[in-house]
Amino acid sequence: MSRRLARTIALPALGLAALAAAVASAGARAGATAPAASLTVCPTCPYHTPQQALAAAPPGATVTVLQGQYQGALLIDHPVRLQGVGGPVIDGGGQGTVVRITAQDSRIEGFVVRGSGTSLDHEDTGVSVEAPEVVVANNRLEDVLFGIYLKQAPGSRIETNTITGKALPLARRGDGIRLWYSRGVTITGNTVTGARDDLLWFSPDSTVANNQFRAGRYGLHLMYSDDCRAVGNVFEDDAVGAYFMYSVGLRLERNLARRNRGPTGIGIGLRDMDRVEARDNLILDNHVGLYVYESPRASDAPNLFEDNVVAYNDAGLALDPALRGDVFRGNSFLNNQQQVRLDGEGTLDGITWAWHGRGNFWSDYTGYDADGDGVGDVPYVSRRMFEQLASAHPELRLFLLSPAASAIDWAAMAFPVFTPNTVVLDPSPLVRPLLAADLPLPHPSRLPLGTAALGMLLSTFGLLAGALRGRRARDRAGAVAPCSPAVGTVSRDEIARPPTFTPFPSVSGDGRGAETLPGATAEASGEAEVMRGEPPLLQVHNLVKRFGTARVVDDISLAVRRGEAVALWGPNGAGKTTVLRCILGLLRYQGEVRVAGWDVRRDPKRALRCLGYVAQEPAFHAELTVAQTLAFYHRFKGAQAAQGASVAELLDLTGLVPHREKRVSALSGGMRRKLALAVALIGEPPLLLLDEPTANLDEQSRRDLLALLTQLKQRGTALLLAAHHADEVQVLADRVVRLDAGAIVAEVAAAGFRGRGGSRLRLPLSGSPRDEAARALRERGYVVAEYPDHLVVEVGAGHKASPLLELSRAGISVEDFELEQES
C-alpha cells in the first residue's frame, strides 16, 4: 500500500522534474546562442513566480511557466512570450485585473486565468491588452468579470480561448471579449459562455470566425466597425444572437443563430447598416429571426440577403417599412409563425424579393409550378388580416394562434372587402428550399422525443389492454358481499331464517278516519313487530314526495318483515312506483326509509346491499351480453365476500343459461325481466322490490315469472311489489296496502283481498251512513276506501253486486252506485 502511494507521488514529481530538465535543457541550448531569451518558472526553478521571471526577461524572451498555482496580478510591459505548460493557474484572488499587457508583440498562451475583481467601473478583466499586435491564445479564463479586453490593440489575435463569465446577474456581468478602437483584430475559435456581451466598437477590418457565443446578453455586438467579417460563428441561447450597428461592408456568412429568446429575442439584427452581405446563415427558433432596421442608411448601399435559412422563428423577418433597396433572394423561409413582420406603419415596397427571376422559398406558398422550372407560376403574397390588426394594435397579439385569429384571416380571404394590405410580394417564389449542402445544421437527438412518444403509445396500449383484461376478469366474477344488517336490528340469522308467516291482523284504513289513519296503521304494524321482537326489514315512516307543488306520495308509513310479501295496490298514478323509487333513494323525499336498519339516505350502500330491484321496464346496457351484464352488476355488491350466488347460479335460477351470450338488446320483455330479477338477486338480498313484475308480459312469461317469485318467496325472500294485476297479489302477497292519490287508503291481509276482478264499486254516501257502511264491509273482508262523499269498494269478477247485498242485509240503504273497471 505504502509502495503504491510512494509510486503515486513519485511518478508525477519525476515527470515534472523531467519536464523542467527538458525545458531547462532547451533553454540552455537556446541560451547557447541567446542566453537571456528563455526563463522557466516553477517551484524548483530559478524563478518561482512569473513576476520574477518577467522582471528578469529581456525583450523578446520566452517565459515558460510550468504547472502550478501562481498569484496575480501580472504585468507584461515589454515584449515577451509568456508560455504556460500543463495549464498553470494565475489567480487574481478576486481583485482587479489578473493579467495586463501593455507591450506590443507580446503573447500569452496556455494559462488558466481566474479570479478577477467584480468592479464594472474599473473594468476588472482576465486579460487586458493595451498594445498592438498581441496574441492571446489557448487560455482558459474562469470567474472573470471581463474576459479579454483589447483597448487600442490593433492587429491583435484572440484565438481558441475558453471564457466563462462570473456567476452574476446579467446586468452586473462584464463582456466576454471586448474590442475598443482595435482595427484588424482576428477573433477565432473561442468559446464564450455566460458573459454579458462580446463587443466590437470602433474596430474595423476585424474578423470574427468560428467562435461560439452562448448564454449571454448579446452574443456578438458590433458597432462603428466597417468592413468586418463574421463567419461560421454560433450564437445560441443568448438574449440576442448577434446585433450589428452603424457600420458598412459587413460580411455575414455561415453563422448559426439559434434559440435566442430573450426579452428582445433577435437571432441576427441589423441597424443602420450599409452594404451588408449575409449568406448561408441558419437562423432558427428565435423570437425574431432576422431584424433589419434603417438599413441601408443610404439607398446606394443596399444590403443583400442570399441563401439564408430562416426557420421556425416566431417572426422570420421583422422589417422596418422604411427599408429601401435591400435584396432578398434564394432564402428559405420555413414555418415561421409569422413569415414577415412589419415593424411600423407602411409597406415593404422598397425591398426587392426576387433578382433575375429568382425569389425565395416560402413554406406557406400555395401556388404551383406548372413548367417545372423550380419557380412558382404565381407570386407569393403574404397578407394576413390578423397580422395587420396586430401590427396596428399590438395588444391583440394575445390572440395569436387562436381560432378567432384564423377566423379573421379566413373572413378576409372570403370577403375581399376586408382584404388586408400586402406585406410581401415575391414575384418568383421558389417551390423548394435551396439549402447549401454543407450548412452547419444542428442534429438534435431523436431519442428523447422518440422515447416520450413511444412511452405515450405504450401506456395507451396498456390502458386499453387492461380495460379489456378487466372485462374478462369480471366475466368470472364470483362472490359478493352480503347484506349486513345494522346493529340492533334484524340479525343475519333472522334474515336467512325460513319464513314463518303469520298473517297480519286485518288492519285497514283510509288515512282519514280516527281508526284508519295511515299513521295508525303503521303504528299498529309497528306494535305488532315490537310484540314479536323482530324489527321489520323495511321501515318507511311518514314518506312524502313532491314533484313541484304536487304531493305525489302523501305521508306514507309501512313496514315489511322478513319473509313477508306486501303488495302496493292501486290505480295508475297512485304513487306505487314513486314509493319504490324513494325506497331505492332514486328520488329525494321527506321522511325516513330504513332497510335492514340502514337509513337509505345516510348509508345507501349498506341499505341497497339488502335489497334487489326489478323495474317495470328494466333497462340495461344494450351492448352487453346477459353474462356480462350480470358480471358488471356483481362488482357493485363487493367482490371479496364469500357468500352469494355466482353468475352461473343466477343464470340457472332464472332460466337464462341458454341466453347467456345474447346481447341484452336481443332479449324479449320476459327475458329482460328475468335478467332484472337475476341482477336483483346478486348477493341474495333478503328483500326484493318489484315494480309491476308481470306487466306487459305474455301469459307464459307471466306464469314463469310468478313461479320464480313464488319460489323465492318460499325460500324466505321478502317482497314489496307494486301491483296492478290481481293475480300477482293473489299469488304472491301476504298483505295488501291500497294506495290512492299518493296516500294509503286501506291495508288488508291478502286473505281478505277481493280485488281479483279488477273493479271498484263507488257508493255515494256521506256522514254516518258512510262510516257504518265502511265498517260493515270491512268486517266482511272488503277493501274499502273512504272519501268525504263516497266509498270505494274493491269487487271481484262475478261478485260486483255482493257489497250491495251485504249492506242491504246490514240494514244500510244505498240509493245509487257506479262501477269502475280497473285498468
Next chain:
Amino acid sequence: MSVDAVSAVATKELRDALRNRWFLMDAGAFVLLSFGLSYLGLAGGGLAGLAGFGRTSAALISLVLLIVPLMGLSVGALSLTGERERGTLATLLAQPITRKELFAGKWCGLAAALAAALAVGFGLPGLIIAAAGGGGQAGPYLALAGLAFLLALAGLAVGMLLSAFVQRTAAAVGLAVGLWLVFVFVGDLGLLGAGLAMQLQAGQLLTLALVNPLTDFRVAAILAAGASPETLGPAGLLLSRTLGGWNLPVLVGLLALWSSLPLVAGYWIFAREDAV
C-alpha cells in the same frame, strides 16, 4: 368510496367512450390531423435537424384548440344524460353504489378515454418525427400533451356539469356544441372586437381573455414551447412582468380550476337532484 365500484364504472365508461360516435369522430380527426401536420412539417422542413416536434407545435396548438375541448365537452355532456335517457341510470343507482362513486367512475373512465385519444394523437406524430430524423426535446412535447390533457379535462368537467342538470341527450349535446363555439370563436372574437372598439388596455384584455380556458391553454402552450412572452405582445409582457416565473404555473392552475370547479358543481347538482 369503493375502488372496485369506481373502477367498474370507469372501465365501462372507457369502453363506452370507445364506441361513442362523437368521441371516435373527434379523436379520429385529431389523430389524422396531427399526423398530417407532422408529416407536412417534415416535408416542409425537408432536412434533418430542422423539422422537429417543437416546430410543429404551433400548428398542433391550433388543432388542440379546435378539437380537444369538443371531445371533452361532448363525452361529458353525454355521460349522465345518456344513462338517464336509456333508463340505465336508475338500474345503476339501485345497486349498492353511491352517486359519488358513480360520478367519480364516469369521470375516471372518460378522462382515461381522453388521455388515450391524446396519447395516440401526440404519440404518432412524435414517433414519425423522431423516426424521420426530426428529433427534438421531450420536454416541450410532453408539456404540450399535458396541457392538452388538462384542456380536455376542463371540457369534460363542463360537459359533466351540463349532463348533471340537462335531462335530454339532444339538449345536452346542443348546449355542449354551443359552449364550444363560445369558447373557441365567439368569446375571442368578442374580445377582439371589444378590444378594438373600446380601446381596452392590455391588462384588461388579458384578464378578460384568461377567463376562457382555451386562452389559458393557448398562452401556456406558447410559453411552454419556449416562445418569448413578447410573442403575445404587450399582454404577454404584462403577464410575464406581473407573474415572473409563475406565469406558467398560474395558467396551469387556471386550467386546473376549470377542470375541477364545474366538476364539483356538477356533482353537487347530481347528488341533490332526483336521479329519474
